[in-house]
Amino acid sequence: MVRFLVMYQQPTDVDAFEQHYRDVHIPLAKGLPGLRRYAVSRNVRPVRGEAQFYLVAELEWDDMESLRRDFASPDGRATAADVETLAQWSAVQSMIYEPEDV
Amino acid sequence: MVRFLVMYQQPTDVDAFEQHYRDVHIPLAKGLPGLRRYAVSRNVRPVRGEAQFYLVAELEWDDMESLRRDFASPDGRATAADVETLAQWSAVQSMIYEPEDV
Numbered sequence: 001m002v003r004f005l006v007m008y009q010q011p012t013d014v015d016a017f018e019q020h021y022r023d024v025h026i027p028l029a030k031g032l033p034g035l036r037r038y039a040v041s042r043n044v045r046p047v048r049g050e051a052q053f054y055l056v057a058e059l060e061w062d063d064m065e066s067l068r069r070d071f072a073s074p075d076g077r078a079t080a081a082d083v084e085t086l087a088q089w090s091a092v093q094s095m096i097y098e099p100e101d102v
Numbered sequence: 103m104v105r106f107l108v109m110y111q112q113p114t115d116v117d118a119f120e121q122h123y124r125d126v127h128i129p130l131a132k133g134l135p136g137l138r139r140y141a142v143s144r145n146v147r148p149v150r151g152e153a154q155f156y157l158v159a160e161l162e163w164d165d166m167e168s169l170r171r172d173f174a175s176p177d178g179r180a181t182a183a184d185v186e187t188l189a190q191w192s193a194v195q196s197m198i199y200e201p202e203d204v
């Protein structure tokens with residue numbers, strides 16, 4: 001499994017952010033054929049470190065190959081470009097990793 | 103499901119960090135009775151934002167109540183205290199959130 005984790009800081013305009021996230025961003029991302037799971041949390045409690053996040057999104061693909069294929073597609077590029085719109089309201093940090101059970 | 107996410111920056115001493123993480127930290131955390139899954143990734147690729155992480159650990163509990171019970175137990179307190187040892191080699195950031203499928 002490959003995880004794409006996206007962490008959004010407190011938006012400057014919560015209503016505009018939420019509306020765009022719900023009406024545009026989620027539908028765009030859910031159109032990606034390789035996406036296996038998309039989960040969101042708005043109740044993020046920091047335990048250690050200074051960063052406070054407003055929203056954390058977890059997206060899953062089966063493997064790096066299917067993630068790459070989706071990211072390279074027109075829909076994938078549109079989804080990535082849409083993060084620029086969200087970033088006008090919220091600082092965004094994202095990363096890709098492959099969790100392995102220990 | 104409740105996620106406990108721990109992000110470690112590049113350790114100052116990788117060997118010491120890895121040895122302690124493997125021999126002490128993982129066994130401590132895996133002793134927590136409510137822990138449902140513990141997965142680690144060392145191959146973390148930043149997509150957006152400046153932070154670079156060396157290791158990301160995902161831990162799962164069924165719900166907030168079982169996580170709280172484990173964190174309040176002697177084993178839970180020992181696991182949390184052990185992060186102080188790891189933090190001598192690596193800046194640590196952690197948070198708790200509850201992912202909901204969208």
